Structures are given as C-alpha cells and as structure tokens.
Amino acid sequence: MMENDWLKDIHNRMADFEMEEPQGLWEDICAAETEGTKLPVARSTRSKRIGIVSGIAAVGLLLLGIFLHGNNDNGNALEERPSEKTMIAKDNTKEMSDGQQAENRSDKTNVQTMEKHSEEHLLTENKPIEVKSIGCICNKMNGTLAKTEQVDISHTTTDTVSLLALANNDSPSYKEAAHQNSTDHKHREEATRGYEYYAQTETSANKPSRFTVGFATAGGIGADNRQLFQGEMMAVASTLGESGWHGSPLLGIMALNKGADTERKVRHHSPIRTGLSLAYRLNDRWSLESGVTYALVGSDIHEGNNDNFVKETQRLHYVGIPVGVRYRICSWKKLAVYLSSNVLAEKCVSGQTHRKYFISGNVNGEEETTNIASHPMQWSLGAKAGVEYDLNNQFSVYAEPGCIYYFNDNSSLETVFKERPLDFNLNLGVRLTVGK
Amino acid sequence: MNDSKHSEKELLRLYEKGDRQARYLVYKQYARYLTAVCSRYVNNDDHIKDVLQESFLKIFSQLGAFHYHGEGSLRAWMSRIVVNESLKWLKQNRRLEYVEIDSKELNIPDAPTDTGGVPSEVIHRMIRSLPDGYRTVFNLYVVEEKSHREIAEMLGIKESTSASQLHRAKAMLAAMITQFRNSKNIK
Numbered sequence: 249m250m251e252n253d254w255l256k257d258i259h260n261r262m263a264d265f266e267m268e269e270p271q272g273l274w275e276d277i278c279a280a281e282t283e284g285t286k287l288p289v290a291r292s293t294r295s296k297r298i299g300i301v302s303g304i305a306a307v308g309l310l311l312l313g314i315f316l317h318g319n320n321d322n323g324n325a326l327e328e329r330p331s332e333k334t335m336i337a338k339d340n341t342k343e344m345s346d347g348q349q350a351e352n353r354s355d356k357t358n359v360q361t362m363e364k365h366s367e368e369h370l371l372t373e374n375k376p377i378e379v380k381s382i383g384c385i386c387n388k389m390n391g392t393l394a395k396t397e398q399v400d401i402s403h404t405t406t407d408t409v410s411l412l413a414l415a416n417n418d419s420p421s422y423k424e425a426a427h428q429n430s431t432d433h434k435h436r437e438e439a440t441r442g443y444e445y446y447a448q449t450e451t452s453a454n455k456p457s458r459f460t461v462g463f464a465t466a467g468g469i470g471a472d473n474r475q476l477f478q479g480e481m482m483a484v485a486s487t488l489g490e491s492g493w494h495g496s497p498l499l500g501i502m503a504l505n506k507g508a509d510t511e512r513k514v515r516h517h518s519p520i521r522t523g524l525s526l527a528y529r530l531n532d533r534w535s536l537e538s539g540v541t542y543a544l545v546g547s548d549i550h551e552g553n554n555d556n557f558v559k560e561t562q563r564l565h566y567v568g569i570p571v572g573v574r575y576r577i578c579s580w581k582k583l584a585v586y587l588s589s590n591v592l593a594e595k596c597v598s599g600q601t602h603r604k605y606f607i608s609g610n611v612n613g614e615e616e617t618t619n620i621a622s623h624p625m626q627w628s629l630g631a632k633a634g635v636e637y638d639l640n641n642q643f644s645v646y647a648e649p650g651c652i653y654y655f656n657d658n659s660s661l662e663t664v665f666k667e668r669p670l671d672f673n674l675n676l677g678v679r680l681t682v683g684k
Numbered sequence: 685m686n687d688s689k690h691s692e693k694e695l696l697r698l699y700e701k702g703d704r705q706a707r708y709l710v711y712k713q714y715a716r717y718l719t720a721v722c723s724r725y726v727n728n729d730d731h732i733k734d735v736l737q738e739s740f741l742k743i744f745s746q747l748g749a750f751h752y753h754g755e756g757s758l759r760a761w762m763s764r765i766v767v768n769e770s771l772k773w774l775k776q777n778r779r780l781e782y783v784e785i786d787s788k789e790l791n792i793p794d795a796p797t798d799t800g801g802v803p804s805e806v807i808h809r810m811i812r813s814l815p816d817g818y819r820t821v822f823n824l825y826v827v828e829e830k831s832h833r834e835i836a837e838m839l840g841i842k843e844s845t846s847a848s849q850l851h852r853a854k855a856m857l858a859a860m861i862t863q864f865r866n867s868k869n870i871k
Binding site: 266 | 708711715716720723729732733737740741774797798804811827829840854857
C-alpha cells in the first residue's frame with residue numbers, strides 16, 4: 249500500500265529498473281553446473297571449514313600427545329618424571345609410578361620424604377609391599393637392619409639406588425649401605441612415619457575424592473575491523489540545516505559528511521568469560537569436566553569521520569555449558585601439568601547497543617539504547633594446557649593457556665567470534681576438591 | 685547478438701523441450717533485471733555475483749517444476765528467489781540493525797517529496813546507500829509490496845520494528861531526493 253505518490257513512483261521505477269550484470273556471471277554459473285557444486289565457496293563457509301579442520305587438528309594433537317606420553321610411560325619412567333610424588337599403592341605398576349595427585353597432596357608432609365623417583369623400582373611390587381620390599385632388601389643386605397623402620401629412604405636418590413644395587417649385588421658394599429642407613433636416625437624416623445603413612449593409607453581404604461569444583465576467569469585477544477566508505481549517499485547529500493534532520497541524527501551526520509570519506513572502525517574486545525566447573529575424575533589421569541560459564545562480549549564502533557560520527561557500544565551477554573576431558577600428564581610436588589579439551593555451547597541471552605551522536609566533535613544530545621533482538625547459539629571448540637598448584641589438601645590454583653575456535657553462529661550479530669574465530673586465551677582459576 | 689525477447693511461455697516451452705539454449709535465453713533475458721534487484725539489497729559489489737550465482741543455480745534447478753500462471757509470473761518467481769538469497773546473505777554476513785523509535789516520531793507525517801526529475805539510476809543509488817536495516821525494510825515494503833507483518837516474519841523482527849525502519853528509511857531517502865533536486869535546481 250502506497251502512502252505517498254513518491255513511494256509509488258519509486259516502486260514503479262524500481263520494478264522495471266535494470267543494470268549491467270557482473271562480468272563472467274554466466275560462465276561461472278555454467279562452471280558450477282558442470283561441477284555439480286555451488287561455487288564459489290562463500291568466505292564464511294571457507295573460514296568455517298578452516299576452523300573445523302583447525303579444531304580437529306588441535307584435538308588430534310592433544311590425543312597424539314597423550315598417546316605418545318602414554319607410550320613413554322612404559323619406557324623411561326625415571327627420566328620423564330625425575331621427582332614423582334610417592335605413590336599410593338595401586339593395582340598396576342604404571343599408576344603407582346605416576347602417583348595420584350589428590351591423594352599425594354592430602355598427605356604431602358608425610359610422604360615428602362619419599363619423593364624419589366628411583367623409588368619406583370621399589371614400588372613396582374605393589375601396595376605396602378613396596379615398603380616391605382625396602383625392608384626385605386635391607387635385610388638381605390646386611391642382615392642387621394630390622395624391617396623398614398631402619399631404612400633410610402629420605403636421602404638422595406643415590407641412597408635408594410645403592411639399596412637397589414645392593415639388592416642386585418652390584419656396587420657399594422653391604423657395610424657401606426648399612427652404615428649410611430644407620431647413621432642418620434632422624435631420617436629413619438621420617439622414613440618410619442612415611443611407612444606408617446602407607447600402612448594407614450592402605451588399611452583405612454581412604455580413596456581420593458573424584459570430584460573437584462573450579463572457578464575460573466578467562467580473557468583472550470580482541471580484534472579490530474576497519475572499513476573505509478566512500479558512500480554514495482554522501483555523494484548525493486550535502487549540508488542540511490538542523491531542522492532538516494531533527495529527530496534523525498544519523499541522517500544528519502551522514503548528510504553533514506558531505507561526500508567525504510567516512511570510516512567504520514570496529515574494535516571487538518576480548519570476551520571476558522567466568523564460570524564454575526565441575527570435574528569428575530575417572531582415574532588418576534582422566535577427568536570429565538563440565539560446568540556453567542558467563543561471558544561478556546563487547547564491541548566499540550566508530551562510524552563517520554573525525555568531526556561527525558556515531559559512537560556505539562555493543563554489549564552481549566552469553567551463558568554457556570562446557571563439556572570436556574582433562575588428561576594429567578605429570579605432577580611434581582605441588583605442581584601438576586595437564587591437557588584438556590572441551591566443547592562449549594553458549595547462548596546469547598541478552599544484548600544492548602548504546603549510540604551517541606557527535607556533530608563537530610560534540611555530543612549532539614542524542615543517545616539511544618537498543619535491545620538486540622538476535623539471540624544466537626554460539627558453539628566453540630577449545631584445547632588447553634594447564635598447570636595446577638596445590639595450596640592445601642582441598643584448594644589448588646591453576647592457569648590454562650589455550651586456544652578456542654568459534655563456529656559461525658549464522659546470525660546477523662557482529663562479534664569478535666566472527667571477526668577472530670580462532671582465539672588464544674588464558675584461564676585462571678581455583679579448584680576445590682569435594683566429597684570422598 | 686539476437687536481442688529479441690521471448691515470452692515467458694515460450695521460454696518455458698523451450699526449456700521443457702530440452703532446448704540447450706533455453707537456459708541461456710532465460711539468463712540473458714532476466715540477468716540485468718535480477719542484478720538490479722539483488723543490488724538493492726546487497727550493496728557490496730564484490731558479493732552481488734556470488735548471490736546471483738546462487739540464485740540462478742536455484743532457479744535452473746527448480747525451473748522444471750515452475751508452474752506458469754501468466755506473463756510476468758516467471759519474472760516474479762525469479763525475483764523472489766533473488767530476494768530470498770539476498771536476505772540470506774545479509775543475515776549471514778551483515779549486521780542488520782533494527783532501531784526502535786519513539787511512537788511520537790512514528791506519528792509525524794512524512795514530508796511531501798517529489799521524485800520528478802530524479803533519474804532512476806540516482807534513486808537506485810540512493811536506496812543502495814541506506815543503512816542495511818533501513819534499506820532491507822524499505823525494499824521489501826515499497827518495492828516488493830510486503831506488509832509489515834510479512835516483513836516481520838521474514839526478518840524475525842517485530843512489526844513495530846519494521847515500521848520504525850521504514851519510517852527512518854523514508855526520512856533519509858526524502859532528504860536525499862530533496863537535496864538532489866535542489867542541487868540540480870529542479871523545480
């Protein structure tokens with residue numbers, strides 16, 4: 249329905265208006281039909297494919313690293329973990345050698361004296377047997393040492409190696425070993441305590457908690473976008489008086505720019521993401537992770553020239569749920585290193601844009617805030633390496649540098665996710681071990 | 685080159701017969717018009733070709749199933765395909781901003797505007813220069829003659845939002861036309 253004749257005129261004219269078609273259009277259509285594909289691949293689809301391949305490659309590298317690391321476990325365990333925490337006896341050699349972080353941390357003071365990588369040899373027999381093994385070896389050596397109480401295992405590696413060597417009839421004499429072990433009473437006491445710890449650990453059947461709760465905040469790298477416009481509208485507009493565009497400041501600004509070049513600068517801030525996570529430990533290496541996240545995604549837009557411009561801020565709020573896995577590579581004293589990967593599903597729950605109009609560099613008095621109608625789902629794939637430090641039995645802090653790839657949300661929103669789909673970020677957080 | 689136009693019925697008959705030139709004839713007859721339609725929505729020249737390619741591939745794949753119902757129906761059908769592909773591109777690649785305005789502003793009647801003496805290509809250029817959201821709603825309402833309810837459904841916005849965009853678009857366009865006429869001393 250035409251309200252005005254001029255609109256009807258525009259309708260009639262545009263209904264028949266024709267213009268030169270793009271050069272090579274027919275050839276491209278024929279080529280596409282011949283190949284049976286749609287071409288060319290749109291930029292967004294191309295970048296989406298690149299992103300998917302990158303994401304799969306990141307996950308593949310993670311799994312490869314885990315696989316290679318797992319293979320190395322079977323070999324030079326001593327070399328790779330120079331100072332493993334001691335072990336709670338487990339069912340198999342490997343796990344015992346690796347130790348269990350949560351358990352170790354909760355009884356750290358007691359077992360610190362047992363932190364010797366060479367102990368792995370002694371521990372390969374399982375459970376308190378490892379301690380008994382020490383005692384047995386000593387008894388074998390000199391016949392004078394009582395069980396484990398007199399075993400000095402708090403000394404350097406060398407001592408333990410010596411013990412092993414003795415057991416294998418290799419080097420230092422039995423006398424020398426006995427002398428070393430008998431001269432340091434204090435260390436023996438510590439060793440005793442350590443032994444007692446093991447006994448207690450085994451007999452009480454205390455299992456480490458499988459649940460950890462974490463709180464983290466992450467930041468990434470933002471992105472800039474600049475577009476220079478030589479707007480056709482500017483070419484046909486010229487200065488109007490204020491009354492000509494009153495109530496429509498955007499029109500006024502565009503008219504006042506008088507055919508000059510204008511620029512649209514968009515600065516996307518790195519998303520600030522925070523959240524709570526819950527991890528369930530499947531075994532001493534693997535954990536499942538999930539939780540809830542909140543992200544604030546902001547952008548600043550400047551459109552116009554230096555004198556007449558529109559300044560706009562866009563703020564989007566996302567709520568998401570991550571699901572992923574974590575693989576612990578190694579641990580040393582209070583530190584642990586791991587790899588993790590997750591899929592994050594986020595929903596834009598709300599968003600606003602706030603505009604300010606500037607004429608001759610001064611705020612025109614016009615400001616408007618708009619609610620954004622689009623609420624898309626944002627999917628992403630992330631891979632991280634993490635370092636965790638135990639504060640005490642329950643709390644630990646961690647840092648996780650990593651990368652994340654954002655898939656196209658097929659919305660009209662202009663966000664850092666679209667401008668920079670592959671982002672690098674740093675997670676910092678606190679973990680709490682709960683339950684039993 | 686033979687520039688004679690064929691009737692739509694004849695074109696479809698040739699196509700159904702399997703005439704190898706039928707597709708090219710359809711293309712040649714409507715490419716310029718469909719380019720103009722596309723360019724009113726997609727104001728980035730680099731992407732018009734992409735959108736038109738997608739549109740023609742879709743047209744040719746569905747041409748066999750098209751039901752002819754009078755001269756002009758084929759052109760209208762192809763135009764709708766181009767409009768849909770253009771809207772799809774806009775949604776995927778652009779930020780379609782929809783600004784709510786005060787209802788008082790909506791009640792201000794449009795200033796009378798005279799398009800006499802303004803060439804069609806200038807009108808076309810003015811429409812292309814409108815911001816994405818204003819331009820899209822203006823094209824759908826004024827040129828495609830869609831209602832605000834239909835536009836709201838197509839774009840996923842409220843009817844009031846559609847009305848807001850149209851109001852702003854008309855104000856901008858009217859200002860540009862007035863200024864053009866003044867600059868050319870058109871009475």
